[in-house]
Amino acid sequence: MFKIKHVFILSFTVITLSIAGCKSQFEKIRLSNDVAKKYQEAMKLYNNKNYSKALILFEDLSQKYRGRAEAEELNYHYALTYYHLKDYTTARFQFKYFADTYPTSKYAEECRYLGAYCYYLDSPEYTLDQENTYKAIDAMQLFINLYPKSERAADASKFIANLRGKLEDKAYENARMYYDLGGYDISNYKSAVIALKNAQIDFPDIKYAEEMNMLIVKSQYMYANASYEFRQEERFTEAIAYADEFFEAHPESKLTQEVEKLKSDSQAGIEKAKNILATQAEQMARYKSTLEKEAKIDSANNLIKTPIK
Numbered sequence: 001m002f003k004i005k006h007v008f009i010l011s012f013t014v015i016t017l018s019i020a021g022c023k024s025q026f027e028k029i030r031l032s033n034d035v036a037k038k039y040q041e042a043m044k045l046y047n048n049k050n051y052s053k054a055l056i057l058f059e060d061l062s063q064k065y066r067g068r069a070e071a072e073e074l075n076y077h078y079a080l081t082y083y084h085l086k087d088y089t090t091a092r093f094q095f096k097y098f099a100d101t102y103p104t105s106k107y108a109e110e111c112r113y114l115g116a117y118c119y120y121l122d123s124p125e126y127t128l129d130q131e132n133t134y135k136a137i138d139a140m141q142l143f144i145n146l147y148p149k150s151e152r153a154a155d156a157s158k159f160i161a162n163l164r165g166k167l168e169d170k171a172y173e174n175a176r177m178y179y180d181l182g183g184y185d186i187s188n189y190k191s192a193v194i195a196l197k198n199a200q201i202d203f204p205d206i207k208y209a210e211e212m213n214m215l216i217v218k219s220q221y222m223y224a225n226a227s228y229e230f231r232q233e234e235r236f237t238e239a240i241a242y243a244d245e246f247f248e249a250h251p252e253s254k255l256t257q258e259v260e261k262l263k264s265d266s267q268a269g270i271e272k273a274k275n276i277l278a279t280q281a282e283q284m285a286r287y288k289s290t291l292e293k294e295a296k297i298d299s300a301n302n303l304i305k306t307p308i309k
Contacts, residue, residue, distance in 0.1 A: 236269045
């Protein structure tokens with residue numbers, strides 16, 4: 001039992017000393033003024049995918065190699081190290097710095113592309129703020145403009161399409177939100193119409209076009225239906241116009257039946273509003289007539305009651 005325990009302690013000590021020795025070796029290199037040896041070790045660590053330690057040495061070397069011929073190679077791997085560590089914010093800055101500093105380098109195209117790709121990787125879910133999505137599109141488009149014949153240009157175009165799809169999702173959901181809130185305030189229906197039309201202006205080929213056009217008709221109908229009668233004819237007429245635009249844009253849509261009903265209900269809404277207004281006008285006319293008759297009677301009675309002097 002004592003021997004087993006002794007062997008265990010001895011093994012643990014050897015392992016601990018070995019780890020301590022490795023650490024101490026790295027620290028010696030890190031603190032060394034021998035930049036050539038430090039660079040050699042940094043590349044060794046990088047190639048062995050020990051990016052955290054390689055980064056420590058690259059950070060120190062990036063200052064000491066400034067202005068030297070080796071700086072180009074060093075800064076290239078320095079940027080890649082951040083990329084492999086998934087620090088995409090710092091990586092894209094370093095890639096841009098490299099491409100701007102060494103525009104004729106054999107790595108310039110790759111760095112410009114990876115810088116844009118870092119923006120792509122940092123683009124959040126469509127429900128969140130899309131600032132990085134817009135920046136990613138701009139960066140990818142810049143890459144395509146600079147390297148139109150590059151093999152990476154096709155991938156950049158695909159990424160732009162994916163990013164624009166995310167913006168379309170955001171635009172659609174924002175517009176849909178106004179429609180969903182319409183029951184609390186009818187002005188939201190009008191806001192939904194505006195938001196849906198603006199989204200289509202921003203994204204002419206938006207994948208939700210058919211459903212959005214139907215929602216424009218529906219939102220306008222709901223807006224008109226919840227309005228005062230004297231506003232309804234004008235607002236229902238707009239809904240009918242939007243319905244006709246839908247039929248023209250989507251002649252074979254699966255939503256045609258729903259839009260036809262909205263148009264029919266809008267036409268019925270106009271007739272109903274006209275009848276109500278006509279009835280109200282008739283009642284008002286009768287009321288005024290009654291008041292006039294009563295005024296004449298009162299006037300006549302006053303004349304009878306007034307004594308002749």
